[in-house]
Amino acid sequence: ALDLILDDRDSDERKIAGLWCLNSDGSVFTLPSRAVLIATGGAGQLWRHTTNPSVATGDGITMAVRAGAAVADLEFAQFHPTAYSNGDSNPFLISEAVRGDGAVLMTAEDLDNWHQAKQTDSSADPNDFSFMRQTDARGSLATRDIVARAIDTELKRSGRHHVLLVTEHLDAAHLASRFPNIANKMLKNGLKIGIDAIPVAPAAHYIVGGLAVNEWGEVWQRDLNSDDPTFSTKSDRLVDGLFAIGETACTGLHGANRLASNSLLEAVVFSHRSGVRVLEWLAAAAQEKPTYLNGELMDLQT
Template sequence: MKTEEVDFLIIGSGVAGLRAAIELAPYGGVLVVTKDKPNESSTEYAQGGIAAVMSDEDTVGIHLEDTLKAGDGLCREEAVKVLVEEGSERIKELISWGAEFDREGMKLSLTLEAAHSRRRILHARGDSTGKELERVLLKKVLSLKSVRKYPFAITMDLIIKDSECHGAYVVKDGEVIALLAKATILTTGGAGQLFSRTTNPMVATGDGMSIAFRAGALLEDMEFVQFHPTSLYSPTAPQFLLSESMRGEGAVLRNINGERFMERYHPMAELAPRDIVSRAIISEMVRTDSRHVYLDLRHMDKDFVKKRFPAIYATCLRYDVDITSDLIPVSPAAHYIMGGVKTDLDGKTSIKGLYAAGEVACTGVHGANRLASNSLLEGFVYGARAGSAARNTVISPSKSACYDPASGSIPDSEEIRRSLRKIMWEKVGIIRCANSLDEARRALRVHNHILNEDYCRRHELELKNMLTLARIIIEAADMRKGSVGAHYRSDFKDRGPNWNEHIAIDKGIIFF
């Protein structure tokens, strides 16, 4: 088997991975492995913006309060403190690297999003913030001689010896390669593809969480999945996100009879926390026997809408929806996973030599529900922290590695993937109960044999990871017998006993 030694191995090239790479560059050779082209990530598609305290009307104390409130009692306060205190420093650094955030005159233009009590969301090119961030980060990485990108290489599993992480096995051009490293950082992003309705790109199949789980790492808060209230609903269009900042700027929701309904569900109406808006939409859809509701911007200035949301305007127009004059059909979609590989404030996981940052990680920053626009910030703050901590890792790279994955395919893999995503959406989605979770568990159990095989093609590897993670989310959702944050149980509508405890899972707890 081909073996390569590097100082630092980073798996994933979104905001967290690239920021970690920049931090590590002065301390040795850094290899950034990514399973697609370098910019293909959730980061690239982020629209609304990035939250940080950048104005005199705002303070880190208020940002902290807003984040804790959204997290519904389950945030780790010390992790949130780090996020809000270090956030503005990371943004200033980014601007010094060339990030062009939108401005009003000389001042940064700050917008409002749900559950933020101050305007603190920086945005770029209107609604293409993620593209601008990836552009700047990739340019910065390109200027660093010690960082090498390794695209179209999918990570299969970690190399674990004596309970320490020594790197990872990847497949590139059909060849399995052992990448041996002093420290490995997982920055593989989220898992929205587990659900049939999602805003996430195809790469978001939860690989990092499943890989870490198989290696024996602890995962936490896996029952908390955030569903974005507004993704474009059209049988002919992709599930395109309609950013929260549209509601922040004044867009309202209407049911198919044209009635505004959010005021009936929450005093903050359209700017209530995402889980409340998503559940309100589902209730209205059921009540009016419809598959969607509408987002309405028709009362807003047309030129402002086109200028503020140029990418959304252009995309919707391509599917015959003019957002300045038409009602936009929308429905909720899986958007973000609050849980992940449990880490401390330096990105350290429960496995020595293995770090995690960004959406794959669970620092506890988001608690039971993420405050909008805090995740890009988390990628910057904790990507840098993980990089900084990893440089001091003392793992000596193992000299040998051996892996012999089957090259077989899974018959009906497309069909299994489709049915898994449907099951997760219908049974483990916005509203769950013991019966639905059990139905999901039983339906997926028939594919358990896939979990015990090794594969070396992207499609099969992703399916195996999706099946692993689906089972983990089902078990965590079943264990939490109460409704907190984004986790809503129709059979346990109250918070339930021990609601403020975190559910941690590793392979010793779940036997498939």
């Protein structure tokens, strides 16, 4: 999908008439429709390092903004604290469950200090040597946002590209059976889980904000007299026929920072609600004669 077609781009009351799309041969075609439901996902590709797939470019948000939609909370982007850092722009995730199982975040100096301490005290606790303890009493088990910020601060201080996730004090066989995908990906990079320290850094992971929608996934129109498509300029009307669900939408359910795994739950609930409303909308819209059939869409096609 390239862009939304409106009944009238100059109107104060924006109404969806269809979609412009791109064929694999590069030609453009139109899909006339009284309803468009945007589900184009996140926008992690805006950042150099992201866990998101290459398609997460925020297309749906920009299309809708061009059509007069309001957005909300786009300043809230969640960073996953522990993406494997090998200089690749699409690093793989080291699940937070690995820290839950006892892995400890350290700088290279922290690791040296711990190794030295173990020479005189074999029971020295790696957590006592982690830079995370200076930020939060929970150390490496602090919440996602706190850990991501602490690592970012440490990287800015040291000038390095990553910190280390240390697992050598844990049972390697247990880790390999509990996290087989991570263990395999590490092996491909020449590292063994439970033995080698894993280089990790934060990466853009989830866009909390998005298209401003109501509880049915209907997209709010913005105040068209303002150039600022933010929530503060949301008008009191909806863009007729425009819906958004999933990461591209901002339902407000995630507050300023999504709790892990709540995105799929939100997507399922709002997809259903939105689907119900789309069918209602189309049933009502079928009663009226769309103005684009009077020639506008044919003009656009040429």
